[in-house]
Amino acid sequence: MSQVLQHSLPTGTRATRVIGATAILVMAWVVVSGLLLTPQDVVQGESVRIMYVHVPSAWIAYLAFIFTAVASASWLISKKHSMGFDRFAGASAEVGVMFMAITLVTGSLWGRLTWGEFWQWDPRLTTTAFLFVTYIGYLAVRRLEGSVEQRARRSAVVAMLAVLEIPLVHFSVVIWRSLHQGATVLNPSGDVKMDDLMLFTLFSGVVGFTLVFIWLVLHRQRTMLLVDIANNQGLDSAIVARRAEGSANK
Amino acid sequence: MKNKSGTRVTKGKVVTAVLLKDLRIEMRSRVVTNQVLPFAGLVMVMFAFALDNDDVLQRVAGGLVWLATLFSLFIIVQRSFAIDTADGALDSLRVAGIDLSAVFFGKAIALALKLVALEIVLICGAVLLYRVDLSASGLVLLVTCVLCATSGLAFVGTLYGGLTAGAKGRETLLPLLLLPVVAPVLIAATRATEAAFGSGGAQTSEGWAWIGLLTVFAAVFGVGGSLAFGSLIDE
Numbered sequence: 423m424s425q426v427l428q429h430s431l432p433t434g435t436r437a438t439r440v441i442g443a444t445a446i447l448v449m450a451w452v453v454v455s456g457l458l459l460t461p462q463d464v465v466q467g468e469s470v471r472i473m474y475v476h477v478p479s480a481w482i483a484y485l486a487f488i489f490t491a492v493a494s495a496s497w498l499i500s501k502k503h504s505m506g507f508d509r510f511a512g513a514s515a516e517v518g519v520m521f522m523a524i525t526l527v528t529g530s531l532w533g534r535l536t537w538g539e540f541w542q543w544d545p546r547l548t549t550t551a552f553l554f555v556t557y558i559g560y561l562a563v564r565r566l567e568g569s570v571e572q573r574a575r576r577s578a579v580v581a582m583l584a585v586l587e588i589p590l591v592h593f594s595v596v597i598w599r600s601l602h603q604g605a606t607v608l609n610p611s612g613d614v615k616m617d618d619l620m621l622f623t624l625f626s627g628v629v630g631f632t633l634v635f636i637w638l639v640l641h642r643q644r645t646m647l648l649v650d651i652a653n654n655q656g657l658d659s660a661i662v663a664r665r666a667e668g669s670a671n672k
Numbered sequence: 673m674k675n676k677s678g679t680r681v682t683k684g685k686v687v688t689a690v691l692l693k694d695l696r697i698e699m700r701s702r703v704v705t706n707q708v709l710p711f712a713g714l715v716m717v718m719f720a721f722a723l724d725n726d727d728v729l730q731r732v733a734g735g736l737v738w739l740a741t742l743f744s745l746f747i748i749v750q751r752s753f754a755i756d757t758a759d760g761a762l763d764s765l766r767v768a769g770i771d772l773s774a775v776f777f778g779k780a781i782a783l784a785l786k787l788v789a790l791e792i793v794l795i796c797g798a799v800l801l802y803r804v805d806l807s808a809s810g811l812v813l814l815v816t817c818v819l820c821a822t823s824g825l826a827f828v829g830t831l832y833g834g835l836t837a838g839a840k841g842r843e844t845l846l847p848l849l850l851l852p853v854v855a856p857v858l859i860a861a862t863r864a865t866e867a868a869f870g871s872g873g874a875q876t877s878e879g880w881a882w883i884g885l886l887t888v889f890a891a892v893f894g895v896g897g898s899l900a901f902g903s904l905i906d907e
Binding site for chain 2: 556562566575582586598
């Protein structure tokens with residue numbers, strides 16, 4: 423174990439390097455195409471370009487949270503309670519929260535340009551905001567003191583409770599809005615007739631963001647593993663040091 | 673499961689024992705009556721200062737009652753679990769080999785009783801301070817709403833209270849975890865209470881639709897809580 427840390431093992435492997443390099447290429451294409459090549463929208467003008475970031479990051483955020491829920495459920499169900507599931511759940515939630523923040527920021531910027539307001543109390547927006555806060559809470563639970571097993575159990579249960587909570591929040595917001603306001607405002611996805619290049623750029627964005635997501639999660643769960651090892655080692659070496667003190671005093 | 677004298681300890685007995693323990697602590701410490709109730713009352717008065725308009729207050733009275741309840745919920749839950757963890761009572765319960773879902777229900781019922789007492793005072797406060805009218809049919813709706821919403825809040829509060837019990841920084845973590853979860857209760861209970869109060873011309877019949885949501889919420893977290901509570905407080 424000590425050798426692992428002394429050699430400061432990199433978290434990259436050949437696979438992550440390939441994924442990372444591909445992600446850079448795809449993202450470079452998305453930037454060039456999204457900002458320069460694609461035409462502006464008839465209705466939304468230049469603001470439509472936000473969509474190339476907003477839609478993929480929203481997709482990744484939801485994917486990340488589904489991933490966290492599945493990994494947490496796997497941890498709870500599996501007899502071995504493999505810590506790998508827990509680290510994947512945690513890494514995925516961290517990356518998911520980041521992409522959800524990007525989604526909310528780009529979404530409200532787009533909303534300001536298109537609707538004239540940063541925020542609308544639309545069920546989808548409101549549920550997304552709740553999802554964001556819920557997973558910030560999830561990350562806070564992961565940081566509670568305790569053993570690695572405690573962290574895994576607590577956070578897996580919280581992730582499962584989030585799966586119960588989010589549909590209830592969404593449903594209640596839907597009927598709250600439907601009773602208080604007629605149909606919701608402009609459909610957030612926009613009634614956009616997209617030309618082929620725009621659609622392809624959007625698709626590339628989704629692919630590029632997915633690669634970035636995979637790359638980040640793989641690296642993050644490996645750093646988490648190293649942190650866990652370092653913590654264990656810290657305890658072990660502390661015990662050894664105290665024992666040495668004890669025998670020296672005899 | 674059997675105790676020392678060989679008699680069977682049923683789940684019901686554990687629920688009652690935990691419930692009576694929590695209520696006895698309250699009877700002796702009087703935290704809810706002497707601290708939480710005045711706090712909630714103060715919140716109601718502060719809302720009146722902030723909103724500063726009789727019409728507005730009357731219209732939003734339902735929401736204010738439930739917001740004050742939520743703020744008080746955090747304090748009561750924290751207090752209840754702080755006592756349990758400080759003396760290692762929760763650890764003792766865990767190693768006693770009793771059904772931990774029974775502990776969950778015992779604590780949840782105790783919390784629900786405290787919350788109902790608080791809500792009665794808050795609703796009376798709303799009638800007096802915010803000049804809300806309450807009809808007979810509205811009262812039936814309001815009582816149902818209080819019972820359903822309180823069950824949901826008690827289950828969720830106990831569940832997350834157990835999760836954060838003994839953790840550093842639980843005072844700030846508990847609201848962060850609880851507020852998003854109880855959002856459906858706030859929405860549904862507020863609308864049902866507004867219907868009961870007839871705020872903004874709302875009909876009493878409109879409120880009953882929300883009772884369904886409150887019931888589903890209480891059922892989901894009652895079942896989820898009884899399953900998860902044991903593993904959350906397990907070290």
